[in-house]
Amino acid sequence: MKLRSLKARIGVCIAILMLIVVAILSGIAYHEFKEGLWKNMDLTLQSDLQQVKGLLFSAQGSEMEKKQELTDLLNAQATFGSFDYQIWFEDHISGQTEMYITSDLYHAYTQHSASAPVLEKSVLLDLNYNNQSYRAIWARYAMPHNRSIPGQTVNIALAISSHYAFHEVGEFVRVLLIAGAIVIWAAWGLTQQILRWGLKPLHSLAEQMSHITESDLATINPSCPDVHLELVSFVTSWKDMLARLAKAMEEQKRFISDAAHELKTPIALMKSTLQLAQIKKRDTEYYENTIADALEDVDRLHNLVNQLLELSRIESPTSITRREWIHLNNVIEDVIEYHKPLLDEKGFVLKPDLCPADLYGSREQLQCLFNNLIDNAIKYAPPKTTISIAMKTDDNSVTIIVHDEGGNIPQEECGLLFERFYRISKARDRNSGGSGLGLAIAKEIVLQHGGQIHVESNHTIGTRFIVSLPKNTRNQETRNAD
Structure with missing residues (x-):
């Protein structure tokens, strides 16, 4: 099951990490505890072995007395449980009077493939005898010459039950499991509390966001005084996003208002013109002029709607525009040729200064770009003046300058020309025939091609629209490779 909660995911990660840590520490503790118990048993066996050896090698007392002393000694030392022992002389194993025995440890040793220790040495081993686990020690010694059987080799075998040690290890494991579960549960709970405290500012922001509406988006100022450094x-990004949304919605409202106004004006004029013609009968010339005016308004509406659709298509992230390598100077020449009749009609002199330049882009959009710039120059330049188009290029970019002699744009309004429906001093003069969208479309096309556009205007130099477009060297390399 996929965890969707951030707190649950982090909690699970912390719990898993704690489980690994607890498992490692528990494993180390278990190993050390078990080794300590076994080492303690080995030390006990070795100590008792030395005492038994000293008792056997003693020259005082009878065999019966030594056997009783041996029994008392081992029972007194049985810290981990009862002792089993067997003492025999070599070649006298079974039923000999020299043997002290509580269990047949010799056969238990041989069944476990235990080899006899070297003389004067001892070996430690684990036995399973009579369905019980034992820790045992086996040693061989040469009897001293003052004994009744001098030079004879004596075997001493001691065994102590491991049940107590295994029981203690089991109890220790249970304690580790309980302690580990408590630590993991505590880590989970502590993690949840820390995350709840850490995410508290986000809950506060979410609460504020739930009360934001379209009407107060621009005035909302979300506060989060206890926000953590992380x-x-x-x-900050969230506040910036709200500001951008507010700006975008304000621009959308203004765009809708301006578009409605632009559409309303020619419709109202056309309606009033037709209503005047309908009031009373007129002569044929008046009706012809009325129809001509109405058609002019229809053309303006048609042009405005086309520009609105073009702007929407260019700005749409899902629009697909065919791009290719083109000769930019040829595109500009085609645009100039298209405007030549209008230029001649209005008495303009157009001076092109073009140079060869290859550019990767949309031929259709670039034609629209320079069509709008030249059309803007024709509309707002003084009649019968010169309009020039100059190109210059370098290794990375192409710069195009469209110049006219109408240098009457205030400096503070130069940057606003590329906004939708913007006209100088907010004037909506329909005599120019402009819709206020041409430069907005031009700017969007330039941006989509990774370029820049700006305007310079004063009475000395006139007005210059400067466009800089990158050649896109990466695509140039791709084309050369092909």
């Missing part, structure tokens, strides 16, 4: 960038 969330500062997030909160």
Whole structure:
């Protein structure tokens, strides 16, 4: 099951990490505890072995007395449980009077493939005898010459039950499991509390966001005084996003208002013209002029709607525009040829200064770009003046300058010309025939081609629209490789 909660995911990660840590520490503790118990048993066996050896090698007392002393000694030392022992002389194993025995440890040793220890040495081993586990020690010694059987080799075998040690290890494992479960549960709960505290500013922001509406988007100022350092960038970006949304919605409202006004004006004029013609009978010339005016308004509406659709298509992220390598100077020449009749009609002199330049882009959009710039120059330049188009290129970009002699744009309004429906001093003069969308479309095309556009205007130099477009060297390399 996929966890969708951030707190649950982090909690699970912390719990898994704690489980691994607890498992490692528990394993180490278990190993050390078990080794300690076994080492303690080995030390006990070795100590008792030395005492038994000293008792056997003693010259005092009878055999019966030594056997009783041996029994008392081992029972007194049985810290981990009862002792089993067997003492025999070599070649006298079974039923000999020299043997002290509580269990047949010799056969238990041989069944476990235990080899006899070297003389004067001892070996430690684990036995399973009579369905019980034992820790045992086996040693061989040469009897001293003052004994009744001098030079004879004596075997001493001691065994102690491991049940107590295994029981203690089992109890220790249970304690580790309980402690580990408590630690993991505590880590989970602590993690949840820390995350709840850490995410509190986000819950506060979410609560504020739930009360934001379209009407107060521009005035909302979300506050989060207790925001943690790690969330500062997030909160800042969130506030910036609200500001951008507010600006976008304000621009959308203004765009809709301006578009409605632009559409309303020719419709109202056309309606009033037709209503005047309908009031009373007129002569044929008046009706012809009325129809001509109405058609002019229809053409203006048609042009405005086309520009609105073109702007929407260019700005749409899903629009697909065919791009190719083109000769930019040829595109500009085609646009100039298209405007030549209008230029001649209005008495303009157009001076092109073009140079060869290859560019990767949309032929259709670039034609629209320069069509709008030249059309803008024709509309607003003084009659019968010169309009020039100059190109210059370098290794990375192409710069195109469209110049006219109408240098009457205030400096503070130069940057606003590329906004939708913007006209100088907010004037909506329909005598120019402009819709206020041409330069907005031009700017969007330039941006989509990775370029820049700006305007310079004064009475000395006139008005210059400067467009800079990158050649896109990466695509140039791709084309050369092909």
